[in-house]
Amino acid sequence: MPKTRQIGLSLGADICWPACYEEIVKRLNLSLPSGTDTVDFAVERVRVAPYDLQYTPKYDVVLDRITHWFMTTREWVKKAAIMDGVYVLNNPWMIQAAEKHTTYAAMLRLGFPVPQTWMLPPKSYFPAPTIVSDADMLATTRRYNDLFSLEKIGEQIGYPFFMKPYDGGAWRGVSMIKDAAQLHTSYDESGTQVMHLQKAVEPFDLFVRGMGIGPQVNVMKYDPTAPLHARYVVAKDFVTDEEKKTLQMYSRVINAFFCWDYNTCESLRKDGTFFPIDFANACPDSQVTSLHYHFPWMVLSLVRWSLFVAYTQRKMRLNPDWESFFKIAEGEGDFATKLPKYDELARKHFDAERFEEFCGTHLKHLDEVALEFFGTDAAKEIFRQKVGALFPKHEINVFTEHFYSQVQDWRTDYKAEKKL
């Protein structure tokens, strides 16, 4: 009996990756054996509509991209996961609850070299949030807020450091602080935002982003000073094998810890150590206009992981298993000896061996399909649509060609690497 696994794409402004994802899954034309049945896959874009909480969504897996800002969908994916057993990627509760601050605290407990970080109460409490009156806010802060010396904290951390929101994203409100005067100015300007001060990793000699999708991790060189479309650098051999392994473990462990299937970790290297500074990015860059050369890796990895999840009817982990990680943290040894132990848990969490076996058995033709597709006019047209949504009219052609040609470079390199 043929059985169809339903994959839902819950999207916002995304244009390019879903179109490529849909096309590749279609071209794979899978019909996989499962006992006496066969399994095929249908991909559909999730619609937003009123629903009775008692209804059963049709999806086995939902790849969600808007939970962090679109409240109707945030609640819908939560209902689908908790009530109907839908595998939602990423875990919506862990997006909502684990801000940058929590992720710093948790990884510090595991021994990650997160730079020294302080939390500051906000400079201002007014206007108060709508759920509280100004009078209650005034009473609370007058009664319980300690006066403190901002300059003393600055001296304790040591300049330079970064001021940035505890729940950051998109570089909003991030500034580098070089002296006490600047510290005061930036704090005054931060208003009602709750801010961190974080010791700068300065000077760093390498900036990397490790994108994790399931157990797969791609380590990319990153240049924060480049224009948006060129921040992910096309580079090879910028880390040793050992460093690459470490960075892959960083991403995998963080993602397993927080039950995120799809996230990036930013780390800066100084004196040979990688300091992770931002790893609560559970809706990472996924556009050809930012990932360019690295875009096919992301699409292929999402295809592999979501098909594995759908085929095996993998159970979503609703509650994180933090205790197992803490047990290792509390045991003997330094961070370098603990990291591979955390990674063992992470690989187990992602069922890495079974995943690799699934890819080797059922997705043997994926490389070929993807290599062919990313060389077609259809792929170029998808890139053009994305470029058209972001760039001024006179730049559409030139940037479409630019991103397409970077993807062709990926094809050349990938063919060589896979000996295809």
Ligand SMILES: Nc1ncnc2c1ncn2[C@@H]1O[C@H](COP(=O)(O)OP(=O)(O)OP(=O)(O)O)[C@@H](O)[C@H]1O
């Ligand atoms: N401790 C640090 N040391 C050195 N540079 C830092 C540090 N913290 C932040 N930065 C710089 O500021 C940038 C923005 O900071 P961060 O990544 O924490 O903020 P964000 O708003 O979460 O960014 P994103 O858009 O990547 O989600 C970083 O990419 C890096 O260039």
Ligand SMILES: [Mg+2]
């Ligand atoms: Mg960042």
